[in-house]
Every structure is written in C-alpha cells, then in structure tokens.
Amino acid sequence: MHYFSQLFNYEHPWSHVVIGMWHKYPNPHCTHVVTIDTLDRTVDPRTGVIRTERLMGCKQKAPIWIVKLFGGSENAFVREISFINPATQEATITSVNLSLSQFATCYENIRYSPAPDGHTAFIQTAEIQARMSMWRSTADRLENWLVQRFEHNAQLGKMAFTDVLRSMWEAKEQHAHSCS
Amino acid sequence: MAHSLAEECTPMKREYDACFNAWFEGYLEPAVAATPETRRQYSTAKAAEYERNCGKIWAQYKECVQKAVKNKGLDVLLDQARAENPLKEPPSIPSPDKAS
Numbered sequence: 001m002h003y004f005s006q007l008f009n010y011e012h013p014w015s016h017v018v019i020g021m022w023h024k025y026p027n028p029h030c031t032h033v034v035t036i037d038t039l040d041r042t043v044d045p046r047t048g049v050i051r052t053e054r055l056m057g058c059k060q061k062a063p064i065w066i067v068k069l070f071g072g073s074e075n076a077f078v079r080e081i082s083f084i085n086p087a088t089q090e091a092t093i094t095s096v097n098l099s100l101s102q103f104a105t106c107y108e109n110i111r112y113s114p115a116p117d118g119h120t121a122f123i124q125t126a127e128i129q130a131r132m133s134m135w136r137s138t139a140d141r142l143e144n145w146l147v148q149r150f151e152h153n154a155q156l157g158k159m160a161f162t163d164v165l166r167s168m169w170e171a172k173e174q175h176a177h178s179c180s
Numbered sequence: 181m182a183h184s185l186a187e188e189c190t191p192m193k194r195e196y197d198a199c200f201n202a203w204f205e206g207y208l209e210p211a212v213a214a215t216p217e218t219r220r221q222y223s224t225a226k227a228a229e230y231e232r233n234c235g236k237i238w239a240q241y242k243e244c245v246q247k248a249v250k251n252k253g254l255d256v257l258l259d260q261a262r263a264e265n266p267l268k269e270p271p272s273i274p275s276p277d278k279a280s
Contacts, residue, residue: 019201019205038193038245043223043226044227045224048222055185055254057185086212
C-alpha cells in the first residue's frame with residue numbers, strides 16, 4: 001500500500017474554486033483526460049448539497065509489461081463522486097479507478113475548504129494498493145508504476161487548475177480588490 | 181468542454197454542461213450566504229429551478245450516456261464500484277486546520 005498526500009492553497013476564494021472545478025477540462029496540461037460524462041446529479045432541496053457522479057475517460061500510454069500482464073489498454077476509466085456543501089463550504093471529490101480494478105485500486109480524495117485571506121485550502125490524499133491475488137514482485141511493480149503515474153498526474157493537475165482559475169477569475173478578483 | 185465518451189452524446193453533454201454551469205454560477209454565492217433559516221427555502225426553490233431549466237436536456241443526455249456506458253461494458257465495472265463504495269454521503273477527510 002502506498003499513500004500520497006499534498007496540501008496547498010489556491011489564491012482564490014472558495015466559491016471561485018468550486019465554480020472553476022467544472023471548467024478544469026479539457027486542459028493542455030492534462031491531455032490524458034479525454035472524456036468526461038455526468039452519470040448522476042442531485043440537488044438536495046433541503047440542504048442545498050449537490051452530489052455529482054462522473055465518469056472520466058483517460059488515455060495514457062502504459063508500459064508494455066502492464067499491457068501484457070493485465071491486458072490493459074491505454075484507455076482507462078475513473079469514477080468520480082463529488083459533494084458540494086454551501087452551508088459548510090466544503091467540496092469533496094473522491095475518485096476510484098474502474099480500469100485494472102481487479103488488480104489494483106487507486107482511491108483518491110480531494111477537499112477544498114476556505115482558508116484565511118480569501119484563499120482556498122486544497123488537500124489531496126490517495127491510497128494505491130495492488131490486490132492480493134498476485135505475485136508479490138508483480139504487485140510491487142504495479143503499485144510503483146501506479147504511484148509514479150499518480151504523482152506525475154497530480155502535479156499536472158495542479159498546474160492545470162491554477163491556470164484555469166487564473167484565466168477565469170484574475171481580472172475579476174483584481175477589480176474587486178481595487179474597489180475594496 | 182470535454183467530449184463525451186460517445187461522440188453521439190457530445191452535443192447533448194455540452195448543452196447540459198452549459199445549462200448546469202449557468203445555473204450553478206447563479207446558485208452558489210447566495211447559497212453560501214444563506215442563513216440556517218433561509219437555506220431550506222432557497223435550496224428548494226433553486227432545486228426546482230435546476231429541474232425546470234436543465235431537466236429536459238439532462239434526461240436526453242443521461243439516456244444517451246447510459247446506453248454508451250453499457251455498450252462499452254463499463255456498466256459492470258461501475259456497478260461493482262458502486263456496490264463496493266456507494267458514496268451516498270461525503271467521505272470524512274481530515275481538515276487541514278484540524279489535522280495540524
């Protein structure tokens with residue numbers, strides 16, 4: 001089992017970050033995310049919480065040994081569930097791989113919550129684990145490859161979202177700043 | 181906006197996404213500002229507005245994408261993932277301020 005976590009602040013208010021969430025893709029930093037579909041969405045008429053289930057299709061080259069051993073192709077699918085709670089100002093996003101899921105799970109949680117100075121705290125954790133029904137060495141290699149790819153994608157995701165938020169909001173926030 | 185996993189669903193997906201985003205961008209800030217007393221009324225009115233504005237295109241898009249999910253054999257994987265972790269409630273993630 002491998003753990004991954006990162007924590008930093010986006011220099012935008014929570015509502016801007018949460019609106020920006022739906023505009024992150026397509027993104028030149030994350031060309032591996034090629035399709036996004038909403039499978040389910042509810043707006044709770046009592047609490048105002050929005051729950052969304054999405055399916056992301058990714059295309060990323062896998063090493064030949066992965067393809068040979070696990071029959072994987074370069075197309076991978078991820079299930080993503082998000083909750084946006086305006087009352088508590090919390091947004092959580094959970095992602096789980098669907099592809100290769102009989103061999104390994106990559107379970108990711110993200111949370112956006114307000115931070116001081118009108119910023120937004122981002123916390124990302126992930127657990128990557130090969131299932132037990134494999135030779136140990138193969139499981140280790142698979143886990144290591146998944147971890148490497150996850151860390152790489154996490155860095156790309158940060159650059160991608162930073163750019164999106166900047167282009168969506170920078171002018172507006174500067175204007176608000178100069179008026180206050 | 182990104183593509184749908186099935187090309188034939190992409191136009192409906194784009195129309196639906198645009199509808200949701202327009203609704204959401206009007207929804208969010210007043211929802212944050214609502215008080216415990218006004219929240220329920222606001223949420224009920226806005227949930228109804230979402231349904232009115234986007235319900236029709238959502239039903240079309242959903243039908244299209246559900247068919248595509250099935251055709252690609254992803255329904256089995258999704259059902260497994262949902263059974264393993266329904267995620268009907270938000271996960272508990274330690275908050276940065278409490279974690280430190």
